[in-house]
Amino acid sequence: MANIFNKLVPYRSPLELFIEHTILCVEAAGVMKEAIKVYLNGGNIEGFSKKIDELEDKADGIKIKVREIYSKLKWTYFNKSDFLDILHNTDSIIDITDDVLKMLTMNKVENIPEDVAKDILQLSDLVSESVIHMSEVAKELRLIVESAFAPKEVKEGDERVSVVEKEEHSSDILGLEIGKKLFSKKYEMNAVDIMFLNSIIILLMRIEDRAKNVVERIRMITHQ
Amino acid sequence: MITLFAILIGMFMAFAIGANDVANGMATAVGAKAITPKQAALLASFLEFLGAVMFGAAVTKTIASGIVSIEHIQNPNYVIYGAISALLAAGIWVMFATVYGMPVSTTHSIIGGMIGFGLVSGGFKVVYWSKLLKIVLSWVISPVVGGILAYLVFKILTVTILHRPNPLTAAKKVAPVMIGFTFFLISFLFTFKTLKKTYAYSAIVGLILGFIAWIVSYFLTIRYVKRNSNDYDAVESIFKNVQVLTSAYVCFSHGANDVANAVGPIALIFMIKQTGVTNFSSVEIPKYILFIGGLGIALGVLLYGYKVMQTIGHDITELNNTRGFSIDFGTATTVLLSSIFGFPISTTHKRASPIRIFWTLRC
Numbered sequence: 256m257a258n259i260f261n262k263l264v265p266y267r268s269p270l271e272l273f274i275e276h277t278i279l280c281v282e283a284a285g286v287m288k289e290a291i292k293v294y295l296n297g298g299n300i301e302g303f304s305k306k307i308d309e310l311e312d313k314a315d316g317i318k319i320k321v322r323e324i325y326s327k328l329k330w331t332y333f334n335k336s337d338f339l340d341i342l343h344n345t346d347s348i349i350d351i352t353d354d355v356l357k358m359l360t361m362n363k364v365e366n367i368p369e370d371v372a373k374d375i376l377q378l379s380d381l382v383s384e385s386v387i388h389m390s391e392v393a394k395e396l397r398l399i400v401e402s403a404f405a406p407k408e409v410k411e412g413d414e415r416v417s418v419v420e421k422e423e424h425s426s427d428i429l430g431l432e433i434g435k436k437l438f439s440k441k442y443e444m445n446a447v448d449i450m451f452l453n454s455i456i457i458l459l460m461r462i463e464d465r466a467k468n469v470v471e472r473i474r475m476i477t478h479q
Numbered sequence: 480m481i482t483l484f485a486i487l488i489g490m491f492m493a494f495a496i497g498a499n500d501v502a503n504g505m506a507t508a509v510g511a512k513a514i515t516p517k518q519a520a521l522l523a524s525f526l527e528f529l530g531a532v533m534f535g536a537a538v539t540k541t542i543a544s545g546i547v548s549i550e551h552i553q554n555p556n557y558v559i560y561g562a563i564s565a566l567l568a569a570g571i572w573v574m575f576a577t578v579y580g581m582p583v584s585t586t587h588s589i590i591g592g593m594i595g596f597g598l599v600s601g602g603f604k605v606v607y608w609s610k611l612l613k614i615v616l617s618w619v620i621s622p623v624v625g626g627i628l629a630y631l632v633f634k635i636l637t638v639t640i641l642h643r644p645n646p647l648t649a650a651k652k653v654a655p656v657m658i659g660f661t662f663f664l665i666s667f668l669f670t671f672k673t674l675k676k677t678y679a680y681s682a683i684v685g686l687i688l689g690f691i692a693w694i695v696s697y698f699l700t701i702r703y704v705k706r707n708s709n710d711y712d713a714v715e716s717i718f719k720n721v722q723v724l725t726s727a728y729v730c731f732s733h734g735a736n737d738v739a740n741a742v743g744p745i746a747l748i749f750m751i752k753q754t755g756v757t758n759f760s761s762v763e764i765p766k767y768i769l770f771i772g773g774l775g776i777a778l779g780v781l782l783y784g785y786k787v788m789q790t791i792g793h794d795i796t797e798l799n800n801t802r803g804f805s806i807d808f809g810t811a812t813t814v815l816l817s818s819i820f821g822f823p824i825s826t827t828h829k830r831a832s833p834i835r836i837f838w839t840l841r842c
Contacts, residue, residue, distance in 0.1 A: 401711040401799055402646070403637040 269331070269338065270397050272321050276345050277390035277469075279314045283307055283352040284386040284462065291379045291455075294359050295372045304356040307349070314349045318342060332400055333476045341476075344469045345393075348386060351462045358455055364448045368440060374433045375456065378426060382462050385422040389466040391415055392473050399477050409477055416470040423467040430460040485563050485748045490775040492570045493741035496585050497527060497779020500737060504729035513719045513800075520784055522723075523730040524777035530734025530818075531773030533673055536764040537821035538736055539772075541614070542743025543750070543764070545821070546590060547597035550758035551605045555751045561600050562744035565592030569740070584825035589740040590614065617822040621813050629809025632657075636801050646710040650717050651700050657808075658721060659693025661728055664812065672819045696721075718800035725807035732815035734776060739823055742772035 290303035321342055325335050367375075395412040402408045433456050437449050505519040514522070549558050569588040576583040590611075597606045636653070643649040667685030670676045676684070704717055746768050751757060798806065817824045 398709060398711055401641075401715065401801075403633070403641045403801070405637075405642045407642075407644075 269321050269324050269328075270400060272317050272324075273338075273342060273345070274390070274393050274397060276314055276317045276321075276342065277386075277393040279310050279317070280345055280348045280352075280386050281383075281390045283310045283314075283349045284383040286310070287352040287355055288379045288383045290356055290359060292376060295367060295376060297365075300356065300359055304353075304360055307353045307356050311349050311353050314346055318346055334479075337472065337476050341469055341472045344465050344472070345389075348389075348462055348465045348469075351458055351465065355455060355458045355462075358451070358458065362448070362451050364445075364452060367448075367452070368436075368444070371433060371436055371440075371452065374429065374436065375452070375459075378429050378433065378456065378459050381422060381426045381429065382459050382466075385419050385426070385463050385466045388415060388419045388422065389469050392419065392470045396473050396477065404477065412477055413474060416474045419467055419470045423463045426460060426463040430456050481559060481563070482748060482752055485559075485566065485745050486771060488563065488566045488570055489741045489745040489772065490778075492566060492573070492585070492589075493738070493772045493775025494779035494783075495570065495573050496737050496741060497524070497776035497781075498783035500585065500733065504733050505726050508723045508726035513723045519726070520780050522727055523784065524780040526727050526730040527734035527738075527780060528773035528777040530731035531738035531776060532766060532769045533669055534732075534735030534815065534818045535738040535742075535769040535772065536673070538739035538818050538823045539743050539746050539764045539769065541610075541821040541823055542589060542593065542739045543747040545610050546593045546607060546614075547601075548605045548607055549747070549751075552601045552757055555755060555757050557600045558751055558757055559748050561596035562593075562747045565589065565596045566741075566744040568592045568595065585737060585740040586823045586825045587618075589743065590823060593744070614822060617817060617824055621817055621822070621824045625809045625813035627809075628812055629805045632808050633802060633805035636805065640714060641711070641801065647704075647713045650714040651697075651704065654717050654721050655693050655697035655700055657804075658696040658724060659689040661724065661808070662692035663689030665728070665731070665815070668815065668819055715800045718804045722800050722804050722807065725804050725811060728811040729807050729814070732811045732818060734773060735818035736814050736824060738769055738772035738776060741775055742768050743823075745771070 286303050286306050290300045293303070294300050322339065325331065325339065328335075331338065392412060392415045395408065395415055399405070399408045399412055434453055437444070437453055437456075441449060505514075505523050508514050509516055509519045547561075552558055552561075566589070569585070569592040572588050572592075573583065573585055594606055594611070639653045640646050640649040663685040666688040667681050670684045671678060671681035674681075700717060703720075704713060746764050749765065749768060814824065
């Protein structure tokens with residue numbers, strides 16, 4: 256009598272919300288990339304930090320909405336905890352970009368060696384690219400569901416996942432190289448600055464790692 | 480006077496059915512924004528009425544004389560007051576459940592009411608326990624059948640559209656076939672069971688109407704479907720419109736089955752008033768009784784169901800249009816077939832079953 260169907264249908268599609276969430280990650284990674292560029296050129300990054308804060312707020316809003324919908328839904332396409340775990344990982348991407356921006360505002364490193372600056376820029380580029388590709392995997396997930404798990408769409412999704420995995424591998428190698436390069440300059444550079452820049456690199460690698468986690472979990476749920 | 484009172488309670492029950500249950504039928508179409516709540520209310524009220532009048536007789540007969548053996552109750556007044564009590568009890572229970580948001584079934588309520596009246600007026604021997612067992616079995620079997628049907632329809636869509644290299648091109652061909660088949664089924668069953676024509680005649684009528692529906696929907700699909708950013712979105716947009724039709728089919732079959740919950744006891748009272756005895760040999764349900772029930776349901780949809788649909792209209796279903804179409808088709812076909820065979824089933828509870836099957840089989 257009362258609307259049982261009302262309990263089965265969500266206010267918004269969780270998949271759509273998830274895609275929106277990953278788009279915010281892409282924006283945040285883009286802002287972070289720009290901020291790093293400005294920082295390495297000696298500019299002010301206060302404005303970027305504010306922008307990331309706004310994106311973080313929006314992302315939190317989406318996360319709450321998905322949780323709300325999922326708490327009401329009886330039946331979903333994927334295991335609820337798997338899906339919420341993926342969302343948790345995408346959320347942490349925005350959180351880490353915020354951490355990077357906050358770190359950058361804490362300390363001003365002067366006279367960064369050109370080769371290190373170039374590598375850090377390249378790493379932030381790679382990270383930003385990976386987050387874009389992660390968002391594409393999220394969009395592909397929607398197509399996989401709409402196509403009723405069509406083999407060609409699942410294959411397309413797998414290919415996109417392996418792109419992110421390869422990028423994560425490249426970033427790992429680059430991050431290690433930058434670290435080695437930085438510590439090799441222990442007699443030329445301020446030790447605190449070395450530790451500081453190394454922390455930034457570790458955070459960038461962590462974003463990449465989270466993006467990889469997201470796509471791998473997406474692959475896992477599409478193959479269950 | 481007593482007949483008028485019974486009609487009023489029956490209308491109240493029919494109104495409650497229209498006000499609450501019908502929203503379920505149109506929920507997916509409104510949720511997908513294929514139609515507005517106002518359009519849905521108009522369409523649903525018309526189709527509920529049509530379903531009630533065209534196919535409502537068999538289930539009404541079951542409620543009126545298939546649960547309690549009234550010939551064992553000598554005093555006709557006992558039957559009249561008993562039927563009114565059953566109707567009143569079911570109506571009050573349904574309203575109470577509605578106020579407190581409990582998902583109860585009008586079908587279960589009225590059958591419970593009829594059993595109660597039978598037990599009080601004649602004891603255990605006047606209840607048709609074997610028939611009741613069949614009805615209860617139908618409550619268990621029909622959701623499974625609905626689920627399997629929905630699953631099969633979705634598998635057909637998967638193989639013929641979604642897993643094809645060009646899903647949009649495939650959808651333009653397959654969707655009109657589905658529409659044609661729906662029209663064939665309704666017209667065939669109506670001609671065969673309600674108009675009591677021969678099997679061959681009914682099949683010809685069904686084929687002609689199904690063919691016309693197929694041709695019309697084919698040209699409409701070709702004419703209005705636009706290519707979206709991806710083929711799957713375009714396929715969904717086709718099925719968004721087709722879902723209006725299947726939601727209408729759900730309302731039609733709902734009217735056919737649930738009208739009995741409101742007019743079954745009224746039919747019983749009318750027959751006793753007409754014959755003056757309780758042991759009439761055959762039960763014929765007059766069309767005007769179904770008309771009264773259909774009208775009550777239609778009014779419930781128009782005056783109150785519209786508000787419920789507006790609430791649902793804000794929801795976007797996790798199930799997309801192709802899945803929604805399959806679930807609606809499976810539900811409606813099972814409800815319609817149950818109506819034809821005289822089984823009063825709960826349309827509210829039945830809908831959850833295909834969704835559960837979809838979820839279990841991960842479609």
